[in-house]
Amino acid sequence: MKKKVNKCDFGYLNYQCKKEIIMTILLFVISLGILFLGICINGTKNNLLTIVAVLGLLPASKELIITVMFLRAKKYACSESLHEEILATGDYEKSKIIRYDLYMTAYQKNFPIYAMTCKAGELIGFSDVPDFDYEEATKHIMLLLSQNGFKNITVKIFDKKEKFLERLKAMSLSENENTGKDLEILHLMENISL
Incomplete structure (x- = not known):
């Protein structure tokens, strides 16, 4: 191994x-x-x-x-090709602000998310699993964020890889720096994942 x-x-x-x-x-x-x-x-x-x-x-x-x-x-692990495409959108390998292979569980459903990042209070993720409930996943994440004291966070889970990569590139080019709050949010997403 x-x-x-x-x-x-x-x-x-x-x-x-x-x-x-x-x-x-x-x-x-x-x-x-x-x-x-x-x-x-x-x-x-x-x-x-x-x-x-x-x-x-x-x-x-x-x-x-x-x-x-x-x-x-x-079976919901991030593919090598998606990983390479994500790395091509910005300087994400050095900064370690992308989280991969998140498998979040709730009482009724499970939410497999291939990749997720947060910058300037915007949390985005990508999953193209056929029966993924995007609305329910967003509600679940918003609830967990609010229960942990995070307010005014925008959550968007993309179902189209191109749109996710486009938004990821825009986030990497933005002037906003990653704050400690963004890293805390990503740490929370790690903790609630399998």
Whole structure:
């Protein structure tokens, strides 16, 4: 596996999915190993190591659930071509103000967003998932922003890649600098994503 990919960096969903699969397999193998060790030593499954093995299945099962969530989200990872197009619109690689592979969950729906950035109180994102509810996603994000004390933020999730890239380029060319508030908003988006 390559070096660690931080949450919301390009390639995060793919990296995390592989990591979770390996961790799940490892935890189940450890539990089964303890069970078989107890059977080999005592000749029966009725021993203390069986209890330890069964208790070891609890974290393994939790990890399995996390793995299933990442496997479902993995198909919404930002593509290499989109990543290259985003980098071509401005100096985003050095500034680290683009967040990728955001998979936001709400009570009723999930909102996969390929890329997102914020500048001068304007939060924009891109998702062209066929059944994506843009209005509901915007409401969800606005609600979370207001609950965390962010006021007067414009949220726009684009469904057309060209319009998103056009707006991204305009934002990179604008005179406005990224403020601490913009970075806090992006940090909040990271925290509410898978």
